Amino acid sequence: MVGVLSGGGRPLSELGPLLTAGDLLGQPDVVAPALLGCLLVTDRPEGRVAVRLTEVEAYSGEGMDPAAHSHRGPTPRAEIMFGPPGRLYVYFSYGVHWCANVVVAPDGVGSAVLLRAGDVVVGEELARARRPAARASRDLARGPARLTQALAIGPEDKGACLIEPGSRVRLHHGGPPSSVSAGPRIGISQATDLPWRFWATDADSVSVFRPGGRPRSRRAGQDGRS
DNA sequence: GATATGATCACCT
DNA sequence: GGTGATCATATCG
Numbered sequence: 001m002v003g004v005l006s007g008g009g010r011p012l013s014e015l016g017p018l019l020t021a022g023d024l025l026g027q028p029d030v031v032a033p034a035l036l037g038c039l040l041v042t043d044r045p046e047g048r049v050a051v052r053l054t055e056v057e058a059y060s061g062e063g064m065d066p067a068a069h070s071h072r073g074p075t076p077r078a079e080i081m082f083g084p085p086g087r088l089y090v091y092f093s094y095g096v097h098w099c100a101n102v103v104v105a106p107d108g109v110g111s112a113v114l115l116r117a118g119d120v121v122v123g124e125e126l127a128r129a130r131r132p133a134a135r136a137s138r139d140l141a142r143g144p145a146r147l148t149q150a151l152a153i154g155p156e157d158k159g160a161c162l163i164e165p166g167s168r169v170r171l172h173h174g175g176p177p178s179s180v181s182a183g184p185r186i187g188i189s190q191a192t193d194l195p196w197r198f199w200a201t202d203a204d205s206v207s208v209f210r211p212g213g214r215p216r217s218r219r220a221g222q223d224g225r226s
Numbered sequence: 227g228a229t230a231t232g233a234t235c236a237c238c239t
Numbered sequence: 240g241g242t243g244a245t246c247a248t249a250t251c252g
Contacts, residue, residue, distance in 0.1 A: 057233070067233070069248095077248060094234050095245030101233085114233055133236065145234055187233050229251085238242080 015039055015050065016173035019163050024085040024104045028058035028111040031104040033198040035113055037176040039121070040100075040162075042151040042169050049151050050122035051141050052174055053115060054203035057185045058196040059101070061110025067188040070110025081110035086163035086171075090148070090155060097145030100153050102162060102171065116186075116197070117142045119205050120150055127151075138205040178202065 019038065024031055033056070041050040059068035061081060069078040069091065080089045081103055089101040089112050105111035118141045120127045127140045127150040134140045141147040148154070153169065162171040177200035185197045199206045 059233075069233080072249075075249075091233080092247055094232060095247075097234055099233065116233085143235070185233075189232085227252085229249105231249085232247100235244095236242105239240085 015041060018165060019086070019171045019173060021085050021163060024102065024163070025106060026104070028060050028104050028113055029194075029196050032056045032058040032113045032196065033180050033182070034176075035102065035115075035171075036180055036198060036200050037174045039172040039174045040115060040118065040147075040151060040169070041122070041172060042153060044152055044168070047126045048123050049120060049127050050172075051118035051147060051151060052121050053118045054177070055117035055197070055199040055206045057114040057116055057198070059112050059114060061105060061112070065194070066190040067185065067192075068110065068112070070112070074110065078110060080159050081112050082108055083159070086161055088153075088157055088160040088162055088169055090153065090158045092155070093145065098148045098154050099144040100148050100151075100157075114144060115147055116144045117199070117203075117205050118147055119203065140205075142205045 035056050036053055038053050039050045040053060041048065059065055061068055061070035065071060070081040074082045077091060080087055083103060084107050085103050085105060087103040089103055090098055093099050100115050101112040102115065103112050120140045128134065130152060131140055131146065131149050141150040157169050160169045161167050162169055179201035180198055181201045182195045182198050184192050184195055
């Protein structure tokens, strides 16, 4: 059963208010779970798509998180992470995909939240057209790169302000999920012990969980660990 | 200037 | 459940 309106009861045709900078200020592992249930919205010439966030990951820029892109300082790539909160940090991954993050720390601190997955609640038809490979509805935005595909987020959106009215990409309040789970982050090789991945417990659009296993299997040879 | 690596997805078995 | 694709970034020489 796919609960379209789990929890809130707020009509989804009416987007909630925009998030404010105050909503995003704080430790990334505190702000991240608060983003669950919020609506990420893109308005394009061809139409609007909105995704209710069901899975996020926190990345801290305060030095204790070697998995964060900001760990090496404000390099050209990670520079946006050190800017004001509410900006969109987009990066290219594996030579194929784009992934989206929300900057969630004060100016000068490189913390961000990776938006990993969500449910398409507005513009599903358009999202399907953008993601022909997706069969089930839950696959439309399940996974960081799928999410950006469904919303047509790309390099052009780098640095976009998500908390400004009229912005092409925005973050609106929505009904929070009834229950939130936490666990280790996915797809990283360092600091894998931090439970900084958060997801809506009852969501079916959450990345496949790899209990204790390695998410990636590089070519044979390397990697003598077991 | 060259190379190793990665916050992944789609498709194959 | 496992593997190939593919390139920007960072680091090293």
